[in-house]
Amino acid sequence: MVDAKLLNWTLNQFLALVIIMIRVGPLLFFMPVTGSRNVPSQVKMLMTVATALVLLPVVPVHAGQLPTTTLGFLIFVLSEVCFAGILAVFTRLIFDAVQIAGQMVGIQMGIGMAGVIDPQFGTQTSLVGQFWNLIAILIFLAIDGHHLFIKTLQESFTWVAPGTLHVSQATFEGLMQGTGQMFLMSVKIMAPASAAVFFSHVAMGIIAKTVPQIPILIVGMPLNIGVGFIFVGLSLVYFLPLMLSQFDMLGRILPRLAQGLGG
Numbered sequence: 001m002v003d004a005k006l007l008n009w010t011l012n013q014f015l016a017l018v019i020i021m022i023r024v025g026p027l028l029f030f031m032p033v034t035g036s037r038n039v040p041s042q043v044k045m046l047m048t049v050a051t052a053l054v055l056l057p058v059v060p061v062h063a064g065q066l067p068t069t070t071l072g073f074l075i076f077v078l079s080e081v082c083f084a085g086i087l088a089v090f091t092r093l094i095f096d097a098v099q100i101a102g103q104m105v106g107i108q109m110g111i112g113m114a115g116v117i118d119p120q121f122g123t124q125t126s127l128v129g130q131f132w133n134l135i136a137i138l139i140f141l142a143i144d145g146h147h148l149f150i151k152t153l154q155e156s157f158t159w160v161a162p163g164t165l166h167v168s169q170a171t172f173e174g175l176m177q178g179t180g181q182m183f184l185m186s187v188k189i190m191a192p193a194s195a196a197v198f199f200s201h202v203a204m205g206i207i208a209k210t211v212p213q214i215p216i217l218i219v220g221m222p223l224n225i226g227v228g229f230i231f232v233g234l235s236l237v238y239f240l241p242l243m244l245s246q247f248d249m250l251g252r253i254l255p256r257l258a259q260g261l262g263g
Contacts, residue, residue, distance in 0.1 A: 011063070012062070015063035015066050018066065019063075021052045022076070023153070023157075023162060024048050024051045026088075028044055028048055030085055030089070032091060032095050032137070032140065033146065051150070051153075058154065065161065065163060080165070083156070086167075090250075093181070093182040096182055097182040097189065098133050098186075099132075099133055100183070100186040101185075101186040102129020102130065102190075104194065105129075105194055105228060106128045108193075111127060131232070132232075132239070136243055139240065139243045139247070145251075149254075160259075165261055170260055171260055185242070185246060189235070192231050196227050196228070196230075200227045204224075
């Protein structure tokens with residue numbers, strides 16, 4: 001016969017595991033890399049269970065925090081999903097900046113129609129944007145950026161008790177500032193290649209007016225593409241330190257954002 005105390009301990013541990021999974025699951029589904037559509041849902045669920053099992057002995061969670069009513073449980077789940085979504089959206093702003101910069105450069109180069117499906121976001125993007133995005137992901141993984149999420153997730157149970165999300169004006173202001181920084185970062189990434197292609201267009205326009213015998217429509221297209229790719233490659237010299245500085249800033253801001261969500 002199973003001891004009643006052992007059965008009660010097992011049930012409490014299972015409920016605590018469920019509480020952790022409710023927060024871990026949405027974060028893994030929303031965050032970059034693991035949230036990609038190329039990652040099967042079964043793998044994401046397995047990662048959620050494994051991460052929750054690792055965090056179970058080290059986070060202050062108990063079964064009493066789980067609501068007993070259906071409405072309370074739905075509000076609890078919605079609160080945890082919003083918490084994970086805010087952290088994931090703030091992080092995705094960096095990768096969105098890379099995508100926007102690549103999209104703008106691709107359009108200027110004339111290869112905007114030659115788009116590909118981005119496996120990270122499931123949307124159509126330019127070849128330049130996909131190239132920069134893959135490099136950004138490799139840099140993110142190389143500096144153990146995913147460990148930042150796990151550390152913030154583990155400490156968030158101390159800062160924000162499950163089901164007690166507090167969204168303040170400072171949270172919205174932080175997201176707005178992050179969005180502004182996203183566009184500023186896009187300009188920094190695309191500036192060299194965009195300027196080079198712009199001056200190439202200007203030069204082609206001057207040549208078209210001064211030497212109309214040259215078929216600019218035939219010569220200009222491959223020339224713009226070539227100039228664009230050359231400066232896209234040259235931009236990698238400062239792309240690495242720029243991404244490192246952004247990820248370093250993310251490592252300092254993300255814990256503060258999580259602390260602010262605790263009220």
